[in-house]
Amino acid sequence: MSRIGKAPISLPAGVTISVSGSNLVTVKGKLGELTQQVDRDIIVKVDGDTITVERPTEQKRHKAMHGLYRSLIANMVKGVSEGYSKELELVGVGYRAAHTGQVLDISIGYSHPIMMVLPKEISLNTVTEKGKSPKVILQSYDKQLIGQVAAKIRSLRKPEPYKGKGIKYSDEILRRKAGKTAGK
Numbered sequence: 001m002s003r004i005g006k007a008p009i010s011l012p013a014g015v016t017i018s019v020s021g022s023n024l025v026t027v028k029g030k031l032g033e034l035t036q037q038v039d040r041d042i043i044v045k046v047d048g049d050t051i052t053v054e055r056p057t058e059q060k061r062h063k064a065m066h067g068l069y070r071s072l073i074a075n076m077v078k079g080v081s082e083g084y085s086k087e088l089e090l091v092g093v094g095y096r097a098a099h100t101g102q103v104l105d106i107s108i109g110y111s112h113p114i115m116m117v118l119p120k121e122i123s124l125n126t127v128t129e130k131g132k133s134p135k136v137i138l139q140s141y142d143k144q145l146i147g148q149v150a151a152k153i154r155s156l157r158k159p160e161p162y163k164g165k166g167i168k169y170s171d172e173i174l175r176r177k178a179g180k181t182a183g184k
Helices: 060-081 143-155
Strands: 016-019 024-028 033-037 043-047 050-054 084-091 096-100 103-107 114-117 123-127 135-140 166-169
Touching: 016 043, 024 060, 033 060, 050 060, 060 143, 084 143, 096 123, 096 135, 135 143, 143 166
Parallel strands: none
Antiparallel strands: 016 024, 024 033, 043 050, 084 135, 084 166, 096 103, 103 114, 123 135
16 A cells, blocks of 8 residues: 555645646646646545645556645645755866856866856856855746756766766765775
8 A cells, every 4th residue: 555645734824726527737836836747546635734646546556646646735835835946066176057047057177168058937146155165046936947957067077986076966975986096
């Protein structure tokens, strides 16, 4: 039995949810509005301020979708009420980050600076303190979108295992390797 799928979702104050006939779930809150198309076999019930997700049978496919859609709806509810934040660090000598509106400008050791235009749903902030690595802070109400954008930024220069240079999440723990002189 799916433990995640069975857990009910409680709606915080100021959040409304509606389920249309074609299983389109719409969640509205103070930060924005999100929609998710739910599989036609999965049943989404709204009882006052609690949401429950049910499956029709014990098939493996239904069990998998039960927990998936419950998690997606819970992430939507949390996103429109509290929001999500991702913080990336640029570790390396001469690495810089700046922003102008929705355009992120980073210099990460290539011969040219990299400019990225971010979606309007994401708010962008860059922090540069003396003696510390520059940080890029992303905030949004859409967990899937913010994760995708953060992964795209990180993929421009992944952290390498010897010195740790590159773009990493601020809470990421890197496994470091010893250099060739460590064995002697």
